[in-house]
Amino acid sequence: MAASEEVKVPRIKLGSQGLEVSAQGLGCMGMSEAYGPPKPEPDMIKLIHHAICRGITHLDTADMYGPHTNEILIGKALKEGIRAKVELATKFAISFQDGKKFDVRGDPAYVRACCEASLKRLDVDCIDLYYQHRIDTSVPIEVTIGELKKLVEEGKIKYIGLSEASASTIRRAHAVHPITAVQLEWSLWTRDVEEEIIPTCRELGIGIVAYSPLGRGFFSSGPKLMENLAEGDFRKVCTYVQAENLEHNKKLYERATAIASRKGCTPSQLALAWVHHQGNDVCPIPGTTKIENLNQNIGALSVKLSAEDMAELESIASAGVKGERYGPEISTWQNSETPPLSTWKRT
Template identity: 45%
Template sequence: MKYRKLGHGLEVSAIGIGCMPMIKGGNILYGENADLGESTRTIHRAIDLGVTFFDTAQIYGPFSNEELLGEAIRGKRDGLVIATKFGFRFEGQKIVGVDGSPANARAACEGSLQRLGIDTIDLFYQHRVDPSIAIEEVVGGMMELVKEGKVRHIALSEAGPETIRRAAKAAPITALQSEYSIWEREVEDEILPACRDNGIGFIPYSPLGRGFLAGTIRSRDELPENDWRRNDPRYSEENLPANLAIVDAIAGIAAKHGVSNAQIALAWLLAQGDDIVPIPGTKRRTTMEDSVAAADVTLDADDLAAIDTAAPKGGTNGPRYGEQGMRMVRL
């Protein structure tokens, strides 16, 4: 495994693991329910392969994803970088709004530490920007947790460029997590530059386009009825056929290298800069092993040019979220 540094010297494996799919039932389901035993074996195998970076969040499940990861890393904690997120308000297990207050950060941190079974969260994100609370107050509250030893590094997710700059003036921000992939490149205009200007690492989530870029889904009919992607505009009956052209271009490059589509999509992200660490979501050893192998795939100039032609910035059909989801990003 290769390793990279995010902001403020935090070293992680060049490919991280998005743990969100590793739950049974819950509020965000891709494909069939995870087999919890296989999820645990996937985490253990990833550690054996040198993966150190594991990403979860309070809202995944909610809560149950942190519990699963915590149980899986018991006795294997040394050398791992465990990332989790806060930023929502709950009534029981129902999300009822965003809440970036220092009080919520503290309560969420305490709950996450307990569920994960660890003494310190290595990377603690605000999951979504709360427009009702100044970002300076948010990161100030998060830094109190750093001072107390409950958090090592703080981070943001889906923040806009001005919020990133303000946050970086107020506190040491180690990473920004936002969607970035061959079919979602809008961060390249202002958000990536804002991160780089302030020494902030970048963590792309959904680096495989919620599975689309892997090339295994050619029709909405292949998605289970309760699959979250049935609400994804890019998977709609109108947009999916046009977006398959991107998949076909990736497949051509994958054939040239003798690797999978997923490896090409991840290698493309790695080629965008040494400060980029994608976290493909997985729940099975086979897909995890395939994704991790992308760290050893090198794309040449012809490959990169072919991808730029097939998937230019803004060239994907459909927005990446529905209307409600789009209101919560890049604030």
């Protein structure tokens, strides 16, 4: 089913603390980095305004995107009364050292400094959803969440989120202050989170925000993805699109394409619809820098998948994608654990 201007983006409750968002969000990272050079600011502001007019009000950014420039862009887009129309999510914890090396911090002083800096760049008084982007494995999660709890009490953030945390870390964090959302990679071919993390979130009443629901563009372009990547696009080092894995992954794409053709939609709409059909506690946040792609993503909300369709898609997913989702130089701190609170030396 092709994207249609008539599609109304529904609202869902994210988590059990009161946050309500559009059922589909907009990942904003690619506007400023990772997928080639930064895109023209006026075009991206126009795209954001178009998304909001179409009903996509959940905007996702982070201090590391750019770094910092994506938050500034979002802040400019939210002028003139637009701020009140959106649910603004940003993140802290990842910093660059020597220009490219990752460092992850969750100590209280850093948490607070990052929040203050994000508020300034976004030019807002309060952040709706504030995530710990990656987990600092040297700081007990109770310490990090304790500082975030103070920021909630001070009115600087409304809700707390985690990204790429283990099930046990999520439980420990939730015991200090309710976690509203966990952001993780979940798509038709990224399924590892279903074993422990998704069930833990649902047991605790935590919303699920799925990033890269289109397999980082593979379900949009298929094997031709590599042909059109701009200079500086990080996907060039992702092994799932390298020659040794491409033939296997191409077959998954071709099977999905056949189903999409039968359903009257595009492969990317099919993949996105699969995420939407995982439950009303799931909000995918596909990113795009083009209005036509955003309209197509919204069209995925009109794609209805039967039990038979889901079973057929499951058979594709069970074959498993080959390759890694990041290049070898980037650690994702996936399923990260932190030391016990008893080990923390208070300063």
